[in-house]
Amino acid sequence: MTQETRIIENTWDLTAYQWKIESDALDLYVKGLKDKKILGRKCHKCGTVYVPGPTYCRKCFIDIDKVVEVAQEGVLDAFTVNIADVKGNLIEHPYITCTVKLDGTHSFLMGILEGWTDWRSVKEGMRIKVVWKDVTQGALADLSHFQLI
Amino acid sequence: MPGHIVRATVPITFAYKNRVGHALEQYINGLKEKKILGVKCPACKKVYVPPRTVCSKCHKPIDQMVEVGQEGVLKNFTTAHVNIVNGEITGVQQPYIIGLIKLPGASSLISGIIKTPSVHDVKTGMKVKAVWKETTQGDYNDLAYFEPA
Amino acid sequence: MKRNVAIISVGYNGRFVSKRPDINIPELIQPAVDNAIGKTKLKHDQIDAYVVGNMHTFEGINQPHLWASDHFGGSKKPVMRIATGGSTGASVYQAAYYHVASGLYDVVMAIGWEKHDEGDAQVGLMGILLPEAFSMFNFGPDMSEDRGIAGLGGGGSTGGAAFQAMSYLTKAHAGIEHIDRVAAMMRSNAAKNPYAHLQQPGCTEADIAKTPIISYPLRYGHTCPTSCGAIAMILVSEEKAKKFGITDRVAWVKGLGSGASDATTGNIIEGQITDPAEQYMCKVVSKKVYSMAGIKDPRKDIQVAEVYSGFSHQDLMWPERLGLVDEGKSPQMLDNGSFAIDGELPLNPSGGVTSTNAIGASAMVRVGEAALQVMGLAEGGHQVQRKIENVVAHGWGGLFQFVTVTVLGRTPVKK
């Protein structure tokens, strides 16, 4: 390796941006959470149910406005066991982050999985249910976690 | 009506450490010694200031450093009434001149600030010379500006 | 009537390494260009056009092809810049192919690079979804410890990869030991590739198993390094290849394609409907590519695969999604030695992405390595010795959503 050369420090300043992000899907979703309901949108053409539900269908490329309440039970899809922090240090209480597919939906919801004692016994395809916070206020945090049934 | 938005800001600035590389390292070292260095292509004999590791014309790697003169001719200029810092355009109290200068021995023009008692004194074709910081420390600001020769 | 296109040269700037404090970005690219040209009888001026790309947020330079143009020879030449995330290098190569296949140009150079030591790749990758993640604050997320935004973003520091890995293991009835095993094979393959970054001759499953788990089932030993390096390839038309007298040691582009789904993980503002472990798009694209290449049975007609695996479980997953191996049978293939350099279907003889990852280059390195295998020019002992007719090269990027596939072969597809 030849000689090291000088460093010039530069940045990409993300604080300089003012993003606008479409929120139709999440607006509806958190509105439902307040009433302990899971709301999404269904495509009237292909029947795909999205949660959170955008106002268009990805497959049919059309506007969709049919709001549907979906089941609060479903199956465990993928999961990962968080054993260490970002730096690789083991954490005291491992936890499971998972994606679930609620019955009747075609999309995946992400969240925390509870109701297990040994994570090695957790398997894809297990039945799960939604667990709510005691008091809901129309926020993502209203849905506490998913619980193995 | 679909299309509701939320706004997002991100309080993060990504940081980078960019290496100046072979040619600019030598250029900066030259500035410390109050020398202006260029690089000469052995094939077409062009001298590029500041130096780089390739001849744009011959596509040959080049590394032969040569010192060029410090008194040259102003070829082109613009009078700046603003500065652009972090993407913000802000007015300056004293307008200043940004010029392109042909130094003896160099084939390319070098950009720099031209200082004169009044910006109206500046004419293309005038002779200008490099003015150095009293104590140079090995950075681009060592070559402080150019003034009429 | 299609125009046949061949890769006639593949050049690297040197061995991929973690740091190059001696040079700047254009200086990293320049030797790869010179190397690719130096292996032919061409002169720089005979390159008609350039297609280039990298993941520019990793170095904080927008449109770096502007700055680098003089160093790769693009000054006063046609230049196009392509960027599609991890698959960038393959997308650049595909654009170079179309430069020639369109009939507009005859000799085109494709260049991909990354200089990871100038930024932080983890941070750069965060940049994919930061605005979307931060928009969640408008919706009252759970902010308690790790359960909040980080959980929603995709499960720990490996993002959605761990989900995908778990999903794959379940579908294939395999265990973490298979991921350890394939990771070890890649590191020892890399030891036979003089350009690879992490070279560990004789690396074993046990060596990998010693590395800490990040997010089960992924360990440090299953992840890729961040490398500095550049690759350049020269693509020419069939007529030019004949004119240059080089139809012997070239790799013909027989089929190519790409596709996109939605953001399969981290799609936190709208429901995601694509399973990251299923990779339906990869199946669709590879079918199309094989048909274009005149390949009826990829299991018989393809002898080597170079797949893009940012995480080791993908080395098992992709061969299945590419139709080279039955679904769920990769662990078995691995165990019976079929994926070894001297096996039935050598998989990443180069050592793959988990051994070397300069992101903007990586997907092109897959194509370049495939080309070298076809040409019989892979150096340092990673050349597959049995007769090669076709090699498949694959790439992916984004939030597990973009895929690129190409087949290179010893003989062009008949017109």
Next chain:
Amino acid sequence: MNERVAVVGYKQTKHTFDSPVARERMIYELVKSLFKDLGITRDDIDTFIFASNDFTDGRTISEVYTVPRIGSFMKDETKVEADGLSAALYAYMRILSGLYETALVIGFSMAGSEFRVPLTQAYSLDPVYERPRGIINYYSTSALQASAYMKKYKFTEEDLARLTVKNLQNANNNPYAARKEPTASVEDVLNSKPLYLPIRQAHVSAYADGACAVILSSKKAAKKFTDKPVWIDGVGHFMDTYYIGDRDLLAMEHLSAAAKKAYKMAGIKNPKKEIDLAELHTNFASEEPVFAEAMGLFKPGSGKDVVKNGESGIDGAMPVNPSGGPIGANPINATGLIRLAEASEQLRKEAGKNKVKGAKTAVVHAQDGPGAQLNTVFVVRR
């Protein structure tokens, strides 16, 4: 291989300085309504090509969330990280190859409201010399070019102001333009804030929120979309050296080369005679005469006369930017593609108040980089 490729559909948004909808909705509505106009679905498109930029979008791999919004979910999609006309060029190549028959090209940005354009421009400068020195930037580079032109050819500040007003008036009659200054006068331009003289605030293009989508197709497939195809008969693109001190800012040989290549392909021997209008991607008003002359549309140094005689006006011999050009709207990444859409509209005789009479052949231009380092040129015919 396909022998001829046409623009068979195009649409742009009404550009604004602060879009009421997010980029996702903007491009979705645009593409949806283009499909509706043409009576097609997303299945009629073989390949989708984005023109976007991670720094203007503020995201790594910025099309991650926008892919489904243009109908490319589970489809063939790629991205050109440059102006939209480069993406159109790539689409053109893909169709010429014979492997695709149709392509949708889309460019967009939120340059009006989401970020500071000079900041993303600064990120395009090299990080180790120009950026830390802070002298050379997109503005000062173009000012040096303007200064060189004005001195050499005695083009005055008044001439430049008149040229700016011509474009502002054209923009005024363009329903898509963001910048509307119906009363703008030469005096207003001359009195506008000095930036890097001779460049003043009024000369700067209107960085805006907006998008443009264009559909290209092979000759074979064109009938399905329209009975008024606009043929792409010539293309060229060339890069200049990065180093400002090495460039000939006036001759712009690389732009000249791009134009010559496009003319040659299109069989154009005398561009002045054979081309009926030009749509140029100018970030600053001062670039118009320099670019137009490098492209052989006017005699070198004739800018003063062109302005005086109104030759580049809508009724002139060589109308330049009858749309008002980027002075009226510059949604980065879409700007060059908008030039193609505007030219197609003219050739199809669908332009409104800005109609150029009898236009049959147009030249379209796009740029990237400081001082238009990379240029793309299309020749299109009805």
